[in-house]
Amino acid sequence: xxxxxxxxxxxxxxxxxxxxxxxxxxxxxxxxxxxxxxxxxxxxxxxxxxxxxxxxxxxxxxxxxxxxxxxxxxxxxxxxxxxxxxxxxxxxxxxxxxxxxxxxxxxxxxxxxxxxxxxxxxxxxxxxxxxxxxxxxxxxxxxxxxxxxxxxxxxxxxxxxxxxxxxxxxxxxxxxxxxxxxxxxxxxxxxxxxxxxxxxxxxxxxxxxxxxxxxxxxxxxxxxxxxxxxxxxxxxxxxxxxxxxxxxxxxxxxxxxxxxxxxxxxxxxxxxxxxxxxxxxxxxxxxxxxxxxxxxxxxxxxxxxxxxxxxxxxxxxxxxxxxxxxxxxxxxxxxxxxxxxxxxxxxxxxxxxxxxxxxxxxxxxxxxxxxxxxxxxxxxxxxxxxxxxxxxxxxxxxxxxxxxxxxxxxxxxxxxxxxxxxxxxxxxxxxxxx
Amino acid sequence: xxxxxxxxxxxxxxxxxxxxxxxxxxxxxxxxxxxxxxxxxxxxxxxxxxxxxxxxxxxxxxxxxxxxxxxxxxxxxxxxxxxxxxxxxxxxxxxxxxxxxxxxxxxxxxxxxxxxxxxxxxxxxxxxxxxxxxxxxxxxxxxxxxxxxxxxxxxxxxxxxxxxxxxxxxxxxxxxxxxxxxxxxxxxxxxxxxxxxxxxxxxxxxxxxxxxxxxxxxxxxxxxxxxxxxxxxxxxxxxxxxxxxxxxxx
Numbered sequence: 001x002x003x004x005x006x007x008x009x010x011x012x013x014x015x016x017x018x019x020x021x022x023x024x025x026x027x028x029x030x031x032x033x034x035x036x037x038x039x040x041x042x043x044x045x046x047x048x049x050x051x052x053x054x055x056x057x058x059x060x061x062x063x064x065x066x067x068x069x070x071x072x073x074x075x076x077x078x079x080x081x082x083x084x085x086x087x088x089x090x091x092x093x094x095x096x097x098x099x100x101x102x103x104x105x106x107x108x109x110x111x112x113x114x115x116x117x118x119x120x121x122x123x124x125x126x127x128x129x130x131x132x133x134x135x136x137x138x139x140x141x142x143x144x145x146x147x148x149x150x151x152x153x154x155x156x157x158x159x160x161x162x163x164x165x166x167x168x169x170x171x172x173x174x175x176x177x178x179x180x181x182x183x184x185x186x187x188x189x190x191x192x193x194x195x196x197x198x199x200x201x202x203x204x205x206x207x208x209x210x211x212x213x214x215x216x217x218x219x220x221x222x223x224x225x226x227x228x229x230x231x232x233x234x235x236x237x238x239x240x241x242x243x244x245x246x247x248x249x250x251x252x253x254x255x256x257x258x259x260x261x262x263x264x265x266x267x268x269x270x271x272x273x274x275x276x277x278x279x280x281x282x283x284x285x286x287x288x289x290x291x292x293x294x295x296x297x298x299x300x301x302x303x304x305x306x307x308x309x310x311x312x313x314x315x316x317x318x319x320x321x322x323x324x325x326x327x328x329x330x331x332x333x334x335x336x337x338x339x340x341x342x343x344x345x346x347x348x349x350x351x352x353x354x355x356x357x358x359x360x361x362x363x364x365x366x367x368x369x370x371x372x373x374x375x376x377x378x379x380x381x382x383x384x385x386x387x388x389x390x391x392x393x394x395x396x397x398x399x400x401x402x403x404x405x406x407x408x409x410x411x412x413x414x415x416x417x418x419x420x421x422x423x424x425x426x427x428x429x430x431x432x433x434x
Numbered sequence: 435x436x437x438x439x440x441x442x443x444x445x446x447x448x449x450x451x452x453x454x455x456x457x458x459x460x461x462x463x464x465x466x467x468x469x470x471x472x473x474x475x476x477x478x479x480x481x482x483x484x485x486x487x488x489x490x491x492x493x494x495x496x497x498x499x500x501x502x503x504x505x506x507x508x509x510x511x512x513x514x515x516x517x518x519x520x521x522x523x524x525x526x527x528x529x530x531x532x533x534x535x536x537x538x539x540x541x542x543x544x545x546x547x548x549x550x551x552x553x554x555x556x557x558x559x560x561x562x563x564x565x566x567x568x569x570x571x572x573x574x575x576x577x578x579x580x581x582x583x584x585x586x587x588x589x590x591x592x593x594x595x596x597x598x599x600x601x602x603x604x605x606x607x608x609x610x611x612x613x614x615x616x617x618x619x620x621x622x623x624x625x626x627x628x629x630x631x632x633x634x635x636x637x638x639x640x641x642x643x644x645x646x647x648x649x650x651x652x653x654x655x656x657x658x659x660x661x662x663x664x665x666x667x668x669x670x671x672x673x674x675x676x677x678x679x680x681x682x683x684x
Contacts (some may be wrong), residue, residue: 381487386524389484390534391512400537404528404577408515434496 012366015043016155017180018148021070025151027127034131038147045141054140054268057324057356058295063264068210070149071101078175078204083108085173085204089232091421094169094198101174102151102181102211117162122155123184133186138270138299142240146214150184153214155358160190160220162414166198167226167418172213174206174233174376184214189360191220191248196415197227203234210238221248221275226256228413232425235290241267247307249275255282256413258422259294259431266295266324272309273300273335284313287429288321288353295324298342302335305365311342314409316402317353318433325378330361331368340369346376347405399430437462437633438483438602445475452478454658457551460602463630466497467644467669468637470655471677476637481607482565484518485511498602513545514539517600519591520606526578531590532576535560539597543598563596565605567623582625585616592623602626603634609643619634621646656680 018039047064048055076084082100086108087301090096098108099118104122111120115343126133133155134147174181187197201211211233219225228408233239249254257267271280286294300309315323327342346355359372379401387397406426413419436616438460445453452475460466470476482489482494485508496503503511526534551559564574565588579587588608588630595603605624609617628634637648644652644666652668653660654677661680662668 085509358486380524382524383526385486386520386526387507387534387538389512389520389599390487390538391508391509391545392538393541395506396537396541400529400534401526404526407528420594 011114014388017067017069021149024070025149026124028129028131030131031127031134034058034134035148038134038144041072041139041144042141042148045144045264048141054297054326054360057326057358058264058266058293060240060264063293064210067145068178068180069231070151070345071181071209072177074104074105074175076101079105079107081175081204082173085202086372089171089200089202090416091167091169091198094167096169096171097154098171098173099152099154099157099181099183101179101263102175104152104154117159119157120157123150123186124157133184134247136214136216136242136244137272138244139202143214143242144183144240145382145413148185149180149182149212150214151182153183153185155186155224157185157188158190158193161192162190162195164193164195165364167198167415169198169200172201172211174198174209174211174237177207177209180210181210182212184216186216187218189217189219189223189225191222193220193223193225195223195225198418198420199229201231201233201239203237203261207234208236209234211240213239213241213342215241215243218242218246219253221247222246222250224252226254227256227424228255228418229267230422230425231257231259231261231265231267233262233265235292237262238379242272243267243269245269245271247271247273247275247278247280249277251278252273253278254412254414255279255280256409257284257296258423258425259286259288259296260425261293262292264293266297267351268297269299271298271300273302273304276304277308278307280307280309281300281412282309282311283407284325285409285426286315286317286323287426288315289318289429290321290434291319292321294321294325295326297326299328299330300340302331302338302340303331304332305334305336305338307308307335308339309341312409313342313344314346314406315346315355316349316406317346317355320350322354322356324356326358326360327372328362329360329370331363331365331370333364335365336367338365338370340368340370345405346374347402348376348378395433402430403427435459436497437499438635440479440495441497443479443482443496443617444492445478446490446492451492452658453482455657455674456655458653458660460633460635462601462633464651465628465634465636465649467640467649467652468635468655469639469641469652469669469672470621470680474655475657475658477606480518480604480635480637482606484508484516494620494657509541510545512598512600513542515601517595517598517603519588519595519603519605519608522585523579523591523612525580525582527580529578531574531576531578532560535574535594535597538594542598556616559597564595566626568619569593570588581615584611585613585619588616588620589623590613592620592627595627596623602631604620605636607632607637607639609638610642617643618646636674641669644669
């Protein structure tokens with residue numbers, strides 16, 4: 001790639017931003033060094049563009065152009081708007097941890113209700129002592145930028161054996177227009193834990209903002225975890241999120257992502273099996289309209305034998321929207337008896353809608369079962385006619401069929417209240433269709 | 435006033451003319467059978483009345499209660515009281531039958547400016563009707579027609595007919611794919627819906643169905659036209675002599 005291009009234009013804008021923000025970014029001297037290194041990595045790489053293979057379909061340089069200045073810490077008015085948004089988007093019964101423009105908001109959160117089997121700190125507190133949270137096994141330009149700029153986040157550990165009846169909901173609220181929020185969270189789950197972690201991204205009146213989030217999730221042996229991400233940012237926002245997930249032995253991990261917002265978004269997940277006998281079910285739904293661009297990129301690394309991964313991804317694409325799914329499965333040389341499959345289905349609601357699908361299998365073991373499949377198509381005319389002949393207007397008939405299409409993925413969510421919450425978000429997306 | 439008036443209807447599919455000037459009048463309370471060989475245009479007529487896309491009406495008109503049916507979208511026709519029982523009801527995975535029934539019924543009521551059914555009232559109505567049609571409740575929780583037998587699919591059509599209370603029912607080859615017991619249950623359901631205010635057009639290839647749903651009038655179609663009309667005895671005559679005579683006549 002062309003380094004000179006990266007440094008001019010975009011590079012300089014961020015450089016100014018970093019210089020201006022550095023004084024507000026928390027951290028010990030070691031953290032400050034790590035941030036500068038991360039920023040140098042970003043400066044060297046620049047915003048990802050189409051000539052970088054992993055970003056081929058999501059050219060941030062063309063789609064976004066520049067990184068906006070760091071959002072100011074939320075003031076009283078912003079926190080008041082955020083409180084309204086919390087009310088509107090909280091899942092009934094969930095324990096909430098709220099970040100406003102990337103800054104932890106204690107008054108809006110349920111830290112005291114977390115109980116004795118969880119320990120909580122903010123990222124800001126953690127970085128005063130420990131720089132390790134800024135390091136990840138994989139890095140690219142947006143991950144490096146996150147490490148350089150991460151302002152705050154949730155650092156949560158769940159003790160061995162904890163059986164959490166209610167979900168933990170991390171709510172990201174944007175109140176600042178034309179500004180960036182950089183958040184980074186760590187959730188360390190012990191052994192034999194039963195837990196549901198939900199992340200919600202919403203706007204409280206903010207427009208044209210940017211979110212760069214990172215989540216470091218580790219799951220101990222014998223745990224049963226549901227991890228649900230609901231990205232419903234403002235229609236003109238940018239959301240780039242990176243997940244780093246380590247899965248222990250005999251774990252059941254049910255991951256679900258739904259994208260219903262943001263002009264441009266990318267979720268990139270790096271999931272590694274580090275213990276045998278585990279099962280990953282990763283389900284995704286992209287609901288895109290207008291000129292929205294939604295990218296889900298998952299790398300599942302079968303580093304050990306005897307694990308199962310299932311990826312089911314569905315995209316509903318209207319108008320001139322563009323959905324991207326990149327799924328890569330790596331099976332390491334001794335990861336025998338790996339069973340890894342991915343399936344994507346795209347529903348194209350307009351002639352100008354676009355779906356790109358890039359499955360990749362890298363198999364270095366010889367006794368494995370891996371596969372991928374993909375379909376793309378329009379709504380079935382015969383089904384639409386049947387519904388219309390029974391009195392449903394076109395849009396309502398379409399809505400019913402779209403709900404059925406994504407319903408199969410949503411049904412994977414076991415918790416009734418949570419599933420209803422997700423269905424509600426999908427229904428609001430359908431109502432927004434013109 | 436006639437409930438349904440089809441006047442000199444000419445219909446093309448792609449470049450081929452299927453109906454060459456078909457005329458048919460159906461009054462309230464009457465049951466008309468339309469018989470004819472494969473390819474005579476019977477199903478095309480039912481699709482055009484219901485508003486299925488892909489058919490081009492080049493001449494003639496269809497009036498329903500005096501209104502121009504061809505100007506209406508399929509959902510408007512349904513709300514006005516036109517019901518097509520499909521020859522092959524589609525399967526809709528992921529849409530529970532109960533959800534579908536309630537959504538459709540309320541969409542029709544809304545279009546007519548009537549209040550929507552409350553959930554308890556709706557459930558009560560569905561239970562009554564499904565019981566009379568021998569439709570088990572667990573079938574209503576499944577996806578629309580998903581995994582239903584041929585007989586169950588047709589009973590589901592009759593269930594909808596009973597719920598939506600249309601004034602015109604068009605039954606397209608209701609007997610296809612049904613054994614004699616399934617046919618009897620479906621036909622009993624249809625007969626229970628006969629009333630002075632409701633007309634039916636029964637489209638069938640075989641006379642057998644008309645032993646169960648006895649028509650007032652029988653029309654023979656061949657090559658896109660009605661070539662003979664008569665009373666119910668015409669069906670028996672056809673059973674004995676076949677369609678060949680009409681194919682020559684048309």
